[in-house]
Amino acid sequence: MVVASLVNTERRMLKAMLAKPDHTWSLGDILAHCEWQDQAVAVGAGQGLADKKLVRIIESTETEVRLGKNGLLASDNGLLEARLWDWYNSTDNPTMSGLQSSFEKFETGPGIGLLKKLGVVLNAGVFACDNPSSVTEQINDRQAFLSAIPAKLSEIDGNMLEHFKNRREFIELVYVTHRTWSLTKTGAKIDAASLVETTTINEITPELLQSDEWKNAEFRAFDVTLESNTPRTGRSHPMQSLIERIRHIFLEMGFSELVEDYVQTAGWNMDALFIPQDHPAREMQDTFYLENPQSIDLPSDLMQTWSEIHQSGGETGSTGWGGDFSTQTSQKGLLRTHTTVNTIQYLAENPEQACRMFTVDRVFRKEAIDRTHLPEFHQIEGIIMEEGANLQMLVTTLKTFYAKMGYPEVRVRPAYFPYTEPSLEIEVKWRGKWLELGGAGIFRPEVTEPLGIKHPVLAWGMGLERLAMLVLGLDDIRQLYISDLEWLRNQPLI
Ligand code: PHE
Numbered sequence: 001m002v003v004a005s006l007v008n009t010e011r012r013m014l015k016a017m018l019a020k021p022d023h024t025w026s027l028g029d030i031l032a033h034c035e036w037q038d039q040a041v042a043v044g045a046g047q048g049l050a051d052k053k054l055v056r057i058i059e060s061t062e063t064e065v066r067l068g069k070n071g072l073l074a075s076d077n078g079l080l081e082a083r084l085w086d087w088y089n090s091t092d093n094p095t096m097s098g099l100q101s102s103f104e105k106f107e108t109g110p111g112i113g114l115l116k117k118l119g120v121v122l123n124a125g126v127f128a129c130d131n132p133s134s135v136t137e138q139i140n141d142r143q144a145f146l147s148a149i150p151a152k153l154s155e156i157d158g159n160m161l162e163h164f165k166n167r168r169e170f171i172e173l174v175y176v177t178h179r180t181w182s183l184t185k186t187g188a189k190i191d192a193a194s195l196v197e198t199t200t201i202n203e204i205t206p207e208l209l210q211s212d213e214w215k216n217a218e219f220r221a222f223d224v225t226l227e228s229n230t231p232r233t234g235r236s237h238p239m240q241s242l243i244e245r246i247r248h249i250f251l252e253m254g255f256s257e258l259v260e261d262y263v264q265t266a267g268w269n270m271d272a273l274f275i276p277q278d279h280p281a282r283e284m285q286d287t288f289y290l291e292n293p294q295s296i297d298l299p300s301d302l303m304q305t306w307s308e309i310h311q312s313g314g315e316t317g318s319t320g321w322g323g324d325f326s327t328q329t330s331q332k333g334l335l336r337t338h339t340t341v342n343t344i345q346y347l348a349e350n351p352e353q354a355c356r357m358f359t360v361d362r363v364f365r366k367e368a369i370d371r372t373h374l375p376e377f378h379q380i381e382g383i384i385m386e387e388g389a390n391l392q393m394l395v396t397t398l399k400t401f402y403a404k405m406g407y408p409e410v411r412v413r414p415a416y417f418p419y420t421e422p423s424l425e426i427e428v429k430w431r432g433k434w435l436e437l438g439g440a441g442i443f444r445p446e447v448t449e450p451l452g453i454k455h456p457v458l459a460w461g462m463g464l465e466r467l468a469m470l471v472l473g474l475d476d477i478r479q480l481y482i483s484d485l486e487w488l489r490n491q492p493l494i
Pocket of ligand 1: 337338339340417420438439441442459460461462
């Protein structure tokens with residue numbers, strides 16, 4: 001049982017220890033007997049065995065004295081005072097200038113200080129010493145001390161330690177942990193013969209599964225608590241993932257997707273939707289009108305119908321907006337300001353067949369860029385045209401969509417759009433606040449009747465970026481489009 005749970009390094013260490021069950025093992029012992037170079041392997045295996053109560057670890061911390069930078073130099077080249085003393089003894093006339101010419105400049109100053117403290121005096125530029133054997137003895141003691149280092153703090157001479165502590169970077173004190181390992185009673189009972197090292201399999205490959213090798217092999221268990229690197233692989237941009245998710249939700253709810261061009265006419269973008277030709281939103285400051293194509297031909301009977309509706313309501317019973325209607329205005333080329341331009345064209349082409357359509361696509365408005373506005377953004381547009389379609393159905397559809405997106409709290413409020421009646425604003429609760437995400441309503445007769453649309457049409461258009469801000473928890477809409485790789489890598493899967 002226990003053996004099966006041991007990894008190879010633990011097996012090897014335990015087996016080595018079972019050869020001398022009463023021995024207390026040092027790190028060196030373990031490394032030698034297990035034929036390991038890396039002490040981390042031994043420490044890891046020992047810890048693993050201790051966790052399984054097979055081995056006992058005794059740790060002791062100790063201060064060790066080691067040579068510092070200058071201590072190492074001295075141990076290679078000899079202590080400065082020793083070299084000076086040799087020079088003194090081998091020179092007939094040990095003068096200051098003689099010393100200066102025999103030693104490096106940086107050595108002479110401290111060197112003279114050292115000699116003086118040892119009992120060498122300087123008289124009129126000549127060195128002299130009363131008690132040379134005492135000097136030799138002191139220097140020998142110092143050299144003996146240095147050659148015994150590294151050593152445990154508790155085992156070395158205190159005075160000597162004080163002396164060298166005062167010399168810059170000669171010695172350093174280091175705290176070291178010593179470990180020893182010994183078998184516990186349970187550990188000692190393990191049968192050494194059972195401790196066979198096995199091939200452990202880290203990865204399951206098709207080759208492995210095809211061969212028979214896996215039958216006798218052991219599989220390494222996953223440790224989900226270990227730190228690991230996140231693989232840097234490609235992934236969808238969060239906006240793309242969000243669009244995919246929205247697509248799935250609408251497809252699931254029985255909708256079909258509509259993909260259309262964003263170069264459109266003012267006629268379809270506005271006239272068809274009964275937006276008066278003098279509506280402020282049509283002005284240059286809101287709409288991007290195109291230079292090329294500046295104008296796109298529209299069938300004259302279609303423009304005639306819109307003209308009648310706008311001026312007098314045509315045959316719909318409406319009074320229209322009055323005023324003049326310009327077919328030139330209708331044919332102006334523009335970048336669509338909403339995706340409703342596409343759903344209305346779809347209905348014009350398919351006026352009788354009940355349908356549920358959606359589109360997630362780009363729209364353009366002359367907005368100043370700020371935290372919540374972009375001149376290019378996306379709308380999630382949809383229509384339901386069928387017999388008996390009503391407001392309740394519209395609200396339920398929107399609520400269902402947002403609930404599937406993870407926002408169960410949705411409310412609608414009265415609003416105004418020239419092309420719907422009634423008109424709604426959709427709000428979603430997020431972090432305790434109601435946020436406006438889009439508009440909706442039932443197309444007015446001024447919109448549907450001239451196109452021969454059979455049944456009531458429920459329609460909505462919602463902001464995709466606004467929704468993305470909720471989903472991704474953003475304060476600034478621009479974050480979605482600045483290609484910040486670090487941010488992109490860390491986005492959750494949507
Ligand atoms: N087109 C509207 C907008 O851009 C949204 C909307 C679509 C409203 C359909 C009502 C019906 O804000």
